[in-house]
Amino acid sequence: MTATTPDPATEAFVTHRNLLFTVAYEMLGSAADAEDVLQETWLRWTGVDLDTVQDRRAYLVRIVTRRSLDRLRALGRRKESYVGPWLPEPLLTAPDVADDIELAEHLSMAMLLVLETLTPIERAVFVLREVFDLDYEEIGEAVGRSATAVRQLAYRARSHVAARRPRGVVSAADTRAALDAFQRAVDTGDLQHLLDILAPDVVFLGDGGGVAQAALVPIVGARAVAALLAAGLRNLAIRSPRAASVNGHPALVLSLDDRIDTVLALRIDNGRITALYSVRNPHKLTRLEQATPLHR
Secondary structure, eight states, X not given: OOOOOOOHHHHHHHXXXXXXXXXXXXXXXXXXXXXXXXXXXXXXXXXXXXXXXXXXXXXXXXXXXXXXXXXXXXXXXXXXXXXXXXXXXOOBOOHHHHHSHHHHHHHSHHHHHHXXXXXXXXXXXXXXXXXXXXXXXXHHHHHTOOHHHHHHHHHHHHHHHHTTSOSSOOOHHHHHHHHHHHHHHHHHOOOHHHHTTEEEEEEEEEEOTTTSOOOSSOEESHHHHHHHHHHHHHHHHTTOEEEEEETTEEEEEEEETTEEEEEEEEEEETTEXXXXXXXXXXXXXXXXXXXXXXXX
């Protein structure tokens, strides 16, 4: 039987799909919304006269950026009524993502939360320039601004992110060491190893989305976070923690009754844990059985 050759529109979309998903996820912090954006992009793409398109990759990135901007503005209104802290949707990632140090840095839970503090247009410009290295003219076409305006937006976004991004180079070994200390605390009930690497102003954020039990407000300070962890150690111990690569970084995935219950990720600054991110909303735990392919 002769294999069917895909039409040019389908072939271009499939070729660049992982890139398009990565753009959308970086802008939205939500895999579910990124998939919706890709569906909208596909529907728009099928109506394009390909004879008028010089660069299909650039055209697709332009569509997905505009759709992501629309979705990002809608998400902002949705997050206002979200129950408790909102955290990005964690993704199980393959080793090649961790090997791309720059991509892994921008995919981290810590960095995605920093990007949440940008305006939608600033976030789009920052992602397209800093993560995907698009030129200012190409970004301008994607966001509907002049190249001069894009340069100004990029400068403002970079300055904003630089003041808030994790301080110091964080290696996978540093993160694994911190997670090992957490694992020892779970296994032994002894918090001392963990307390030794908690920053005094550490913050614990729990995302249950009003569906799963989680702290409804940020827990701030080493004493308060340690007390919270001490109270939860017995429950954590029965949740079968296992190490995994999540958003390009080591993390712990906790399961209960063969079902993923929690993902725990860390932010590390200058060798100390400055934030713990606990995602328990079951709607955000659907991308942890199989690695999500991401691409720049």
